[in-house]
Amino acid sequence: MTKLGLRDSVLTLTLIPTMIIGLILGGYFTINRYIELDEILYQQGSTIAEPLAIAIEQPLLERNKPLLHRLISHTHNKHSPAIKSIAVFDTQNNLVMTSNYHRDFKQLLALQESRELTGTEIINSEKLLTFFTPVINYATQDTQWNHNNFHSSQGTVVVQLNKEQAIIGQQQALLVSGIVIILSLILAALLALRLTRMFIQPLNKLVLATDKLIEGKVDTGLNHTMLGEFELLREGLNTIAHTMVMQRDEMQKHIDQATSDYRETLEQYETQNIQLSMAKKEAQGANRVKSDFLAKMSHELRTPLNGVIGFTRQLYKTPLNKHQKDYLDTIELSANSLMTIISDILDFSKLEAGAMELESIQFQLRDAINEVLTLLAPSAHEKQLELSIFIHPHVPDNLTGDPTRFKQVLINLLSNAIKFTEKGAIKVDVGYRLLDEERASILVSVTDTGVGIPMDKQDALFTPFGQADSSITRKFGGTGLGLIITKHIVEAMNGHISLNSAPGNGTCFTFNAVFTIPSHPISNDLPCQPLINKRILYLEPHEHTHNATVSLLKEWQTHVVACFDEQSFLTKINKDFSYDICIIGHTAAIDDMQQLKSYVKAVRESTDYLYIMLNTVSHNMREAFVGSGADACLSKPLNHRKLCEVLAAPYRLDHPVHNIEQGNEKLLPLKVLVVDDNDANLKLIYTLLEEQIETIDTAHNGSQAYSLSKSHKYDFIFMDIQMPIMDGITACKLIRESSLNEDTPIIAVTAHALTGEKEQLLKDGFKGYLTKPIDEDMLKQIISDHSPQSPINRDKSKAVVALSQPPFESDRLDWLLALQRAGGKNELAIEMLNMLLLSVPETLRLLNDAIANEDCQHVLSIVHKFHGACCYTGVPKLKSLSETLETALKNNCDLSYIEPELFELIDELNNLLNDAGMKEP
Secondary structure, eight states, rough: OOOOOOHHHHHHHHHHHHHHHHHHHHHHHHHHHHHHHHHHHHHHHHHHHHHHHHHHHHHOOOTOOHHHHHHHHHHHHTTTTTTTEEEOOOOOOOOEEEOOOOHHHHHHHHHHHHOOOSEEEEEEOOOOEEEEEEOOOTTTTTTTHHHHHHHEEEEEEEEEEEEEHHHHHHHHHHHHHHHHHHHHHHHHHHHHHHHHHHHHHHHHHHHHHHHHHTTOOOOOOOOOSTTHHHHHHHHHHHHHHHHHHHHHHHHHHHHHHHHHHHHHHHOOOOHHHHHHHHHHHHHHHHHHHHHHHHHHHHHHHHHHHHHHHHHHHHTTTTTTHHHHHHHHHHHHHHHHHHHHHHHHHHHHHHHHHHHOOOEEEEEEEHHHHHHHHHHHHHHHHHHHEEEEEOOOTOOOOOEEEEHHHHHHHHHHHHHOOOOOOOSSSEEEEEEEEOSSSEEEEEEEEEEOOOOOOOGGGGGGGGGGOOOOTHHHHHHHHHOOOOHHHHHHHHHHHTOEEEEEEESSSSSEEEEEEEEEEOOOOOOOOOOOOOGGEEEEEEEOOOOHHHHHHHHHHHHHHOOOEEEHHHHHHHHHHSOOEEEEEEEEEEEGGGGGGOOOHHHHHHHHHGGGEEEEESSSHHHHHHHHHHHTTTTTTESSSSOOHHHHHHHHHHHHHHHHGGGSOOOOOEEEEEEEEOOOOOOHHHHHHHHHHHEEEEEEEESSSHHHHHHHHHHOOEEEEEEESSSSSSSSHHHHHHHSSSSTTTTSOOEEEEOOOOOOHHHHHTTTOOSSESSSSOOHHHHHHHHHHHOOTOOOOOOOOOOOOOOOSSOOOOOOOHHHHHHHHHTTHHHHHHHHHHHHHHHHHHHHHHHHEEEEEEEEHHHHHHHHHHHHTTTTTTTTHHHHHHHHHHHHHOOOOGGGGGGHHHHHHHHHHHHHHHHHTTOOO
């Protein structure tokens, strides 16, 4: 609905009431005038007709026409022009006399003929008003006083009056009334317009002034005085304008001052930013120098420390007196502590520099955790602590991630728990949450019964060099870097670490890490099939270990009778019932040995096989219990693989299927191409593949490989990267573009590749990569991932290498490692070593020439080729040196930067030749 303006409102409120009132009053007076004129006309006709009827009574009786004519004419003339005509009729309705014959007189005669009157009657027509009045004879003699005779009629007087004047009067009244109403409306409109003009003009000026104020203009233009309240509004707007001027001036002053201060602040900020940028560059440079220093010193620090630790352990094997043994214990403890401190500092330095990157390899979670527990179990057993592990049965065992860093986190938390716990137990619980079909979040909690940590000291634990107590280092030792390193590693694995602790109530560290679930999981090779439906009696007083073991046994589908205490255990024995297996878990305290032996003696007749689980790694104590009647003695914490193998061993031996030798495995019907310019590498890969693959072709450079790929279809191609004539990357691209092997998986084989180089290899067309040294498990994994014809189930246990005598004695030769690299084949190991030794003189000559010519790229090529040869022979120090040199040259090809390492490599090569009895070139 549209709102009316002030002008329209005033006009509406003025004119509408005026019009309504004028119409009401004009109509009222017009109707009254109309009725009044009709009544006057009726009254005038009656006043003329009735007296005339009385006056002509005598002339009519006497038939005196002159007198009658004179009366009629006189009456007509006196009331003319109102009277149209006067006529007199006798009793027979005959016309006696009339004052005027007119054209409508015949209608009057017709009306008179059928009329009998007892009084005056009036007939109203369109133009005439006719009065019929009887002439009464009042002079009649009647002795009987007859009423009718007394009022007998002598005739009729008819008077016709014109209605024209009455109609004209009515029209005049209506016209006057309309004129009056119109004039009233015009007057009201003029007054309303005048009134609106009085309001609208000041209001328009006030509105215009308000608009100016809104636009920021202070000149309102309201300089003339206004009427009434408008003057108050005008003064108010002028006051507002004046106030705005003052406030604007004041605000402008503040703005100018603020702008000046802001400019000064910006200048200060710019100066500070320049200073901060310079300080940042200096700090980054110092940090880079520190990182470079630590990276260079890592080898220099660890090498002598490893020597100290190694020769200390060698001295343990020699005859020692008590004091010498104490000295060696102190040396080994100090060296291990120093190695731990160095490792923590180096890891922290990598974290600060953002140089720590996580690997992504497939591993088995339970085996990784068991490695950590096996490593730390002796420390816990020395303090008589119960170290137990419970892994939820549904936790996935096959994961893809960085097992080394995961174990580092677990080692840090468990080491701290053992360090700060004097008595009680340390529990490890492992659960998980499935994020999606490809990822799982592994949740690990480590709970101890140690001293606990106050709430106000907990935040300091996750800061560099921070500990709950500043004096705690003197008692327990440590750098205070373990937890901050742990926190960074957990966050790098997309997880979070937290703790819950109170003084005297122990501490619980909880962390989670996100891993990928592999598409080709390693099969579960536990021999749990023979244990199905076996009856097992189990005694374990410690609740956490008890529940963990029972969960495993039930997972292997055994029937478990579990006991927490001696009474229930002996009750189960006394029943007339035999068990297949009995497991007794106990502490390794000397005071409890007799009690434990009594358990063994009591249950020996009721079970086929008896096993004991103890908190000790002491070989003598375990042998003592085996000698007392137990079939085997296991060390806590529980290792699921060892437990399963021990429990299933006797049943596997009873089964003839387990005695079948595994030496005649069927070769896979695959055709493989191996490309490498180094004869030693080529021979080793060929030998390893020969035991698995049916057909193998070889090539010495990328050009030969490309030629073979155009005429032969292969299932796999193993391609070295750096080769003469044509490198592996170029050959891979050509094979992908035009050959018979566009879809064949091409695997890059490299002795050492940085993380960015590995990613680039995948972008260049390689399906995967293998890092030298390569063993059979790595090859099986690659073949399993990329070939549907390969067996998925693989035995993960390493073959036992039969140690033979090395061809010569040298501190630079690790013959056991050489045999492992050759897959346990003594002849192949000797051949690989000879090929390396024969290549050393040529390598030294080329290396010296490249150094003399300062040809950095040529040095990198020589070092890379030699590094690949070292991967398959037992020369760990030479491999480490060549790997360090290759990494440094790839990052910064500057010979002066690595000059000490180059000369050290040359010295080591000469020393190796001397040890082998070969002359230096």
